[in-house]
Amino acid sequence: MIVESHENRVERKASVARVDADAQGSRQEWWCVDLGQATPVNRDHFDLFTESLFRFTPDLVQGRNRVFLEMSRTRNLFNLHTLASRIGVLAGRYGFDSSVIRFGVGKxxxxxxVQTRWRNRELSVLPMDAYFDFIDPLNFFEPDRARRERLSVFRTLGMKTIQSLFDVPKEAWLVRFGEEFDAFLEHLEHGEKICWNRFVSKTPLVEKTRWNAEEYVIDAEGLIFRIKPLLDRLCERLYSLHVSIRKIELTLKLDRPVPDRKITLGFTFPQTSRVLLLKLLREKLSREMERNPLSDPVVEVEMAVLETGKREVTSTRFSFSEKDEQAELEEERWLELISFLGLKLKNREDVFQAETTEHLLPEKSWKRVLLSTPDPALRLDRVSGLFPKRPVRLLSEAKTLRRMGGYLKLEEGLFKICAISEPEHLSGYEWDVDAGGAFDRTYYRVKVEDRDGGCQEWWVYKDEHLGKLKLHGVY
Amino acid sequence: MKNRVPLEALKSLLQEQAPVRARRDLGVLPGSEPPHPLRAGQIIEVLGEGRWGWCMRLLRERESSRAAWLSLDQALLFPMALAQEGIALSRILFLERVPALQGLDVLLPVLRSRLFEVVMMDQGLLPRMRQDAQIRKVQLTAEEAGAAVLVLSQFPTNSYGVQVRVETGPGREFRLEKVKGGTGE
Amino acid sequence: MEYTELKSYSFYSFLRGAGSPRSLIEEAIKLGLSGLALVDRGGVYGLPKAFHAVQELAGATNFKLLSGSEIPLLGAGKLSLSLIAPTRTAYGAMCRLLTLSHEGVPKGEGGLSMDRLVSCLQTIPGADQIFLFPEWQEEWFFSRSAQGAVLDSLQSLFDLRNPKWIPLTRFRDGFDREREEFALQARDRFGVPCVATQGVLFPSSESQILQDTLSSIREGAPLSEMGLKLSRNAGRVLKSPREMQDLFAEHPEMISETMRIRDAATFSLSELRYRYPSEWIPKPHTAQSYLEELCKKGVKERYRGNPGDSVLRQLQHELRLISELRFADYFLTVHDIVEFARSRKILCQGRGSAANSVVCYVLGITAIDPVRMNLLFERFLSAERGEPPDIDVDFEHERREEVIQYLYQKYGRDRAAMVSAVVTYRPRSALRDVAKAFSLPVGTLSARKVEKELLLSDGVSEARSSKILEVVEALEGFPRHLSIHSGGFTLSSEPVDTIVPIEPATMEGRTIIQWDKYDLDILGLLKIDVLALGMLSAIRKNLDAVGLQLHEVPVEDPATYAMMCRADTIGVFQIESRAQMSMLPRLRPRTFYDLVVEVALVRPGPIVGNMVHPYLKRRRGLERVELPDPRLVPILGRTYGVPIFQEQVMKMAVTLAGFTPGEADQLRRAIGAWRSKGSMDEIGEKLRVGLKKEGIPDSFAAVIFEQIKGFSEYGFPESHAASFALLTYVSAYLKCHHPAAFLCALLNSQPMGFYSPHTLVDDAKRHGVKVLPVSIADSDWDCTLNFKKEVRLGLRYIKGLKEEAARKMLLERKNRSFSGFHDFVTRTDFDLRSLRALAMSGAFEVMGLSSRDALFRVLSLHEGLFRTVQAQGELFPGVSLPGLNAAELVVQDYDSLGLSVRGHPMTYLRENLLQNPKFRARARTTTFEVKRMRNGAYVVLPGLSVVLQRPPTAKGTAFATLEDEQGVLDLILHRDVFVRNKDVIREEAFFWVKGVLQRDGDATQVVVKAIEPIFSDFDIPIAPGAHARRY
Structure with a gap:
């Protein structure tokens, strides 16, 4: 391991710096935008916010809660003030507090x-805390005990400002603090030479196509043929990004200066297969056209993917055995059916499978679930065994009953009581204030006989709070 | 020169899935003396007070297959009771608040998906007896999909195939008697 | 129809039961039950409190408390066995069983495996009389095969000879029929009768939400995810006999069975008695005779031959009472502990009511002669009271562990155990747990933040936050876990665990009994308090340094009293607090009794009972002392007619109202209850009648009555004040005559006392003590005193230095002192961080290296290789750093040592301020000058805030102490001034004080009008909280 002595390392850098500056001839100018948040902010929002800064300059470096814009080329388009106000608006849109944002300019x-934080760059004025600001401008490292100790050491040695560091020869510090001081020196003197990794933006998933009005595309079928190639290209790119589509937006631009028609299409499960997407699009477009047909021919359509989802592993399974083939087909059809029904019914929640829960209240003892594969490994239900026998039918609205001697009075008429089971007393959930709070019910299974001899078995409960009898289910 | 169709779009559109072997025989109606076979494509109307209990028993007997339940308003079958009967809840697809007019638009795709052997639905969802052609279409789709359709209704409408009345006897076992041979025989 | 509940759990089944033993008993009596069995899980924690409740509430009814507990069976699924002890021997066996179930098992998971339980039940004597009730959880009911397995596993239990029953509970949750079938099946198989129980978890159905919250806290899951782990209904609640009769309509014999069990169980907690270990008493003697012999020997020693007949009379009276109440072995045990401490030269001293007894004085337990101080023996021990004596003994806080290990080693772990203390829910800790149960994102927020931010944030609905607060309020006082009482020890001749089970404490090496000190009082069992007192170790170190013995300290030394009158008492025991220092110049103590009054007077009680001002006025002769009755003169004479001590009240009752001494003590206890209840009970009536009978004029009787009513609980026992006053006098004497040794002893026994080390050092320097800085050539680990009476700071004050590395260095230094920096580095094995701490503390100055140079050198050493390669020379010689000026040196000292021996920071801050023209005028005034000013003068001066105190009794006013290089000054901040400047006081260390001087004789205070922080670049790294003590 060749130990490059410090001198020639400094020498090498100086030479490189000279060559670079002349070649480029341009002076870098970095603008810093710091969100002023101590804790890390929401990752996606921050990425989208950074992406939105592309409109100011192609050169972005993203740190933690702060972004650096290299503005030397677009310097003349904006001054700091307009840049600040626009960034404030952008930050507001992505949910950041724009009043706390700080700006600074530096070579x-x-x-x-350092300019952003300490408002000046005079070495003789900067306190020792700036030492670590030079070392870690992108704020990737948490301030820890080692940092605090280093600062107290500096205070002991009487170092008050960054300038006082240079009263002692650099070599003495290098020997003591090694690469930490080396990084500090490099960032202080040769900041522009360091290649900070630029922010790589995600290309927007938007496809557009135009045609001239004479083709007179006015109905769904015509549109479908035009949309098909767009969908293919989008699916290609999605496949490379290993993502699937959850929401698509079609913007149809008409011949006349009329506001564009926007059609959004959301799927219960993220879709990847091209065939299914086309079928669903055709279905949606035809229904849309039936409801309010196009007044003018469409000249341009733009398809943008608004939401993407994780790609389902199953769809990339290589099916070798016949059973796998069958299972994959079934799954494909299941996804298709569920998405189709989701569109057909008024809202998506009406298509569901049921799962039991441990809640005492019968109406809350099951919840709606929608599984992405038709029959996952059979989940043994352990909850239902913990409750006494439940009725086959549960009325969505419990009907009030009135007891008259040996009879029970319901709107439909009088029913003779044949037998009453032992009680099942359910009470509690006083802590569940937001969802109705405490309840106190005593359930009985009552065998009743209606006028023409037909005998039924009811599930009746007495609400202890109100003292009323209610019919809740039928066995 | 209207509606010129780009060639490669046409090819992929016409590609159809391979046909699947249809199931013919679906076992026996529970509690029927003599045992009445349940065949694919049959539309059975179930009447009487014990129809829900009977349906649950049918589901319990058909352990391995999937079933769909279409209802006009809230799902009447209580999942906890189904679980207590030992029926795997993940096998049953519930469709609630299906608009009465769209009964057919929902039933046909469900059948066409070939996922379900039994589809149970409220009477209100099937069109009145006058549109025989639509009933015929449901029977054909069901037969092709190898599934049976059970219509639970309060009052007999004698417009579909087999009609069955289920009465609950004192000891809670089901007495099932055929009311009328339907067109789907 | 009568019914006894055989299975009820109090909240001493930690985090399971939701009702206190008292509330369970109250509810049971209200419902008309004829008995209740408390079967807490894993112990008998709640039995004494239940027993006390029964004594108070049962009154006429023949309500009986059955003592029992529940032992979970390990490895047998959800099986547990609840026991009830019918007789005293059965109770002893049960306690033994419980002790075994806790042995070697982490806290809270006690339990026995089935075969271990069966073998114990057969081997432990008396265990075969215990009533057994096997209990199983619900899941068994759902599968037939599981039921069979349960019955088989219980087979070995049912083969035992113990009387057994099968409990049957009805919860009306839809499974009652299965439960009944299973119980009857078990009954037929084992031929054992069934009995009706309810498994009570809470006294009334309202506390169901409390029980749910507790189970959520126990399971660590929020309530919304608990599902069926919560109780399905409020079934587990106490039910009246009528309800039970309806529930068990088909099996009335199960209800009558409970009554049969109730009558069969005869044991009551009152049968618990135990004797103190006395096997070590020399053979021919009995405990009493040996005690008398020791007393005779002791009298000769204490009184040097001529005790005087009053002492002998009092001694005989006490010995007669002790033999009558048979407490001789208790006194001998305490005497034995004190003798052990003496033999090991551990300074110790009895305190509290024990100081009233001549026997204790003679045995050397206490150091106050009660006869000379004419104290009242009944305050310590009286026949009527019948309670056991409670002797508290203070030991040096660093050597108390030796005494405890001695007790364990001498009496054995099974006969000596420490008393437990129940840690209960405070509003703060309750709020965090309950918020977590209500699935609020509590995370690591402190309770105050949870209350302020979480409850009021919009995420939480109004109803939910009020429900949370409701539960928190109800949860207060619930026990969370057992911890160790500060020093309570209980010893017994036979193994303690035949009286109460013993379980391991969280602190390793300690075992505790399941009862706390209140339980011991209820049951009349004996307890010794082995307490720790910091001042004792300071005094002992001081006396060793000076070569004096405690009793050789000259008595009534005028110089010491003069120092106290000047209120120059920083560091002195008990009288160094701000309030005491302002009282000393007014009271001007001259004799030991004045000191006793001084210690007792500055307490919340006397201030509330407004006895302070009359006493001071009368002492200065400003107010005439008139005592209407000549008999009061011997009692109140010494305190100028103002009753201060509890003993004085009791003597007044005895002489004026004809009370017997025992009744007088009962009066003292009852008065405390009066104020809380506000009503006069029969002992109070007796006092009024007595006073009238003795012919005391009504007006004076009313005054006496008010004074007695006003302060009894607050009043300080004279004996306690006297034993503290002794320590105060000794520490004052040492500070006056041996200030250097005094400072050295105080510094070595930190943390203790009222002030921080840097104030003690500055105060000592003002008394001419020279304090030398830390140095690696001379400093030991502790601070040391050299021949020239100078204090050398010890290495212990260097922050970040490890003790064992320092000790190794000291050894190394013994055989050859260090020649230079590298010689030091190579021969010691300090790590880099310790070396850096040493360098920054200036320990290398003795080698001519300033802290800056030393640190610079240390930084050049690289981890690992610094011992070999680097040692030979500095890589870049000739680098010299600018030296530190005086101010920076002080800052450096505070940074690394927390104090500075070079000078008070104010001297340097003052120089800095004087250069600034704006402050020059007011920067010059010091605390010394302010104390000379006239009353009412307007004052402005800079200073360092040392102490901030807001006692609750002072209705919002705060008291602070301002310190500068010349001394300390008391500040008074009224409520509005304090609130206005609250954050300045909290954040800043140095500030300007503007106010009016208040003088009362020598005592001077400044009533503060405004406070401003001093902004200067001269920032001392003292965090405001660090140097000032907050109370």
């Missing part, structure tokens, strides 16, 4: 950050 990224 290099560390200088920009």
């Amino acid at each position: 290099t990224i560390p200088a920009a950050w």
Whole structure:
């Protein structure tokens, strides 16, 4: 391991710096935008916010809760004030508090950050805390005990400002603090040479196509033929990004200066297969056209993917055995059926499978679930065994009953009581205030006989709070 | 020159799935003396007070297959009771608040998906007896999908195939008697 | 129809039961039950409190408390066995069983495996009389095969000879029929009768939500995810005999069975008695005779031959009472502990009511002569009261562990155990747990934050937050777990665990009994308090340094009293607090009794009972002392007619109202209850009648009555004040005559006392003590005193230095002192961080290296290789850093040591302020000058805030102490001034004080009008909280 002595390392850097500056001839100018949040902010929002900063400059470096814009080329388009106000609006849109955002300008990224934080760059004025700001401008490292100890050591040695560091020869510090001080020196003096990794943006998933009005595309079928190639291209790119589609938006631009028609299409499960997407699109478009047909021919359509989802592993399974083939087909049809029914019925929640829960109240003892594969490994239900026998039918609205001697009075008429089981007393959930609070019911199974001898078995409960008898289910 | 169709779009559209072997025989109606076979494509109307209990028993006997339940308003079958009968809840697909007019639009795709052997629905969802052609269409789709359709109704409408009345006897076992041979015989 | 509940759990089944033993008993009596069995899980924690409740509430009814507990069976699924002890021997066996179930098992998971339980039940004597009730959880009912397995596993239990029953409960949750079938099946198979129980978890159905919250806390899951782990209905609640009769209509014999069990169980907690270990008493003697012999020997020693007949009379009276109440072995045990401490040269001293007894004085337990101080023996022990004596003994806080290990080793772990203390829910801790149960995102928020931010945030609906607060209020006082009482020890001749089970405490090496000190009082069992007192170790170190013995300290030394009158008492025991220092110049103590009054006077009681001002006025002769009755003179004479001590009240009752001494003590206890109840009970009536009978004029009787009513609980026992006053006098004497040794002893026994080390050092320097900085050539681990009476700071004050590495260095230094920096580095094995701490503390100055140079050198050493390669020379010689000026040196000292021996920071801050023209005028005034000013003068001065105190009794006013290089000054901040400047006081260390001087004789205080922080670059790294003690 060749130990490059410090001198020639400094020498090498200086030479490189000279060559670079002349070649480029341009002076870098970094603008720092710091969100002013101590804790890390929401990752996606921050990425989208950074992406939105592309409109100012192609060169972005993203740190933690702060972004650096290299504005040397687009310097003349904006001044700091307009840039600040626009960024404030953008931040507001992505949910960040724009009043706390801080800005700063500097020749290099560390200088920009120090300017943002300490409002000046005079070495003789900067306190020792700026030492770590130079080392870690992108704020990737949490301030920890080692940092606090280092600062107290500096205070003991009487170092008050960054400038006082240079009263002692650099080599003495290098020997003591090794690469930490080396990084500090490099960031301080040769900031622009360091290649900070630029922010790579995700290409927007939007496809557009135009045609001239004479083709007179006015109905769903015509549109479908035009949309098909767009869908293919989108699916290609999605496949490479290993994502699937959850929501698509079609914007139809008409011949006349009329506001565009926007059709959004959301799927219960993220879809990837091209065939199914086309079928669903055709279904949606035909229904849309039936409801309010197009007044003018469409000249341009733009399809944008609004929401993407994780790609389901199953769809990439290589099916070798016949059974796998069958299972995959069934699953494909299941997804298709569920998505289709979701569109057909008024709202998507009406298509569901049931799962039992441990809630005492009968009406809350099951919940709606929608599984992405038709029959997952059979889940043994352990809850139902913990309750006494439940009725086959549960009335959505419990009907009030009135007891008259040996009879029970319901709207339909009088029913003779044949037998009453032992009680099942359910009470509690006083803590569940938001969902109705405490309940106190005593359930009985009552065998009744109607006028023409037909005998039924009811599930009746007495609400202890109100003292009323209610019919809740039929066996 | 209207509606010129780009060639490769046409090819992929016409590609159809391979046909699947249809199931013919679906076992026996529970509690029927003599045992009445349940065949694919049959539309059975179930009447009488014990029809829900009978349906649950049918589901319990057909352990391995899937079933769909279409209802006009809230699902009447109580999942906890189904679970207590030992029926795997993940096998049953519930469709609630199906608009009466769209009964057919929902039933046909469910049948066509070939996922379900038994489809149970409220009477209100099937069209009145006058549109025989639509009933015929349901029977054909069901037969092709290898599924049977059970219509639970309060009052007999004698417009579909087999009619069955289920009465609950004192000891809670089901007495099932055929009311009328339907067109689907 | 009568019914006894055989299975009820109090909240001492930690996090399961939701009712206190008292509330269970109250409810049971209200419902008309004829008995209740408390079967807490894993122990008998709640029995004494239930027993006490029964004594108070049962009154006429023949309500009986059955003592029992429940032992979970390990490895047998959800089986547990509840026991009821019918006789005293059965109770002893049950306690033994419970002790075994806790042995070697982490806290809270006690239990026995089935075969271990069966073998114990057969081997432990008396265990075969215990009533057994096997209990199984619900899941068994759902599968026939599981039921068979349960019955088989219980087979071995049913083969035992113990009387057994099968409990049957009805919860009306739809499974009662299955439960009944199973119980009857078990009954037919084992031929054992069934009995009706309800498995009570809460006294009334309203506390169901409380029980749900507790189970959620126990399971660690929020309520919304608990599902069926919560109780399905309020079935487990106490039911009246009528309800039980309806529930068990088809099996009335099960209800009558409970009554049969109730009558068969005859044991009551009152039968518990135990004797103190006395096998070590020399053979020919009995405990009493040996005690008398020791007393005779002791009298000769204490009184040097001529005790005087009053002492002998009092001694005989006490010995007669002790033999009558048979407490001789208790006194001998305490005497034995004190003798052990003496033999090991551990300073110790009895305190509290024990100081009233001549026997204790003579045996050397206490250091106050009760006869000379004419104290009242009945305050300590009286026939009527019948309660056992409670002797508290203070030991040096660093050597108390030796005494405890001695007790364990001498009496054995089974006969000596520490008393437990129940840690209950406070509003703060309750709020965090309940919020978590209501699935609020509590995370690591402190309780205050939870209350402020979470409850009021919009995520939580109004109804839910009010429900949370409702539960928190109900949860207060619920026990969370057992911890160790500060020093309570209980010893017994036979194994303690035949009286109460013993379980391991969280602190390793300690075992505790399941009852706390209140339970011991209820049952009349004996307890010794082995307590720790920091001042004792300081005094002992001081005396060793000076070569004096405690009793050799000259008595009534005028110089010491003069120092106290000047209120120059920083560091002195008990009288160093701000309130005491302002009282000393007014009271001007001259004799030991004045000191006793001083210690007792500055307490919330006397201030509330407004006895302070009359006493002071009368002492200064400003107010005439008139005592209407000549008999009061011997009692109140010494305190100028103002009753201060509880003993004085009791003597007044004895002489004026004709009370017997025992009744007088009952009066003292009852008065406390009066104020809380506000009503006069029969002992109060007796006092009024007595006073009238003795012919005391009504007006004076009313005054006496009010004074007695006003303060009894607050009044300080004279004996307690006297034993503290002794320590106060000794520490004052040492501070006056041996300030250097005094400072050295105080610094070595930190943390203790009222002030922080840096105030003690500054105060000592003002008394001419020279304090030398830390140095690696001379400092030991502790602070040391050299021949020239200078205090050398010890290495213990260097922050971040490890003790064992330092000790190794000291050994290394013994055989050869260190020649230079590298010699030091190579021969010691300090790690880099310790070396850096040493360098920054300036320990290398003795080698000519300033802390800056030393640190610079240390930084150049690289981890690992610094011992070999680097040692030979500095890589870049010739680098010299600018030296530290005086101010920076002080800042450096505070940074690494927390105090500075070079000077008070105010000297340097003052120089800094004087250069600034704006502050020059007011920067000059010091605390010394302020104390000279006239009353009412307007004052402005800078200073360092040392102490901030807001006692609740002062209705919002705060008291602070301002310190500068010349001394300390008391500040008074009225409520509005304090609230206005609250954050300045909390954040800043140095500030300007503006106010009016208040002088009362020598005592001076400044009533603060405004406070401003001092902004200067001269920032001392003292966090405001660090140097000032907050009370």
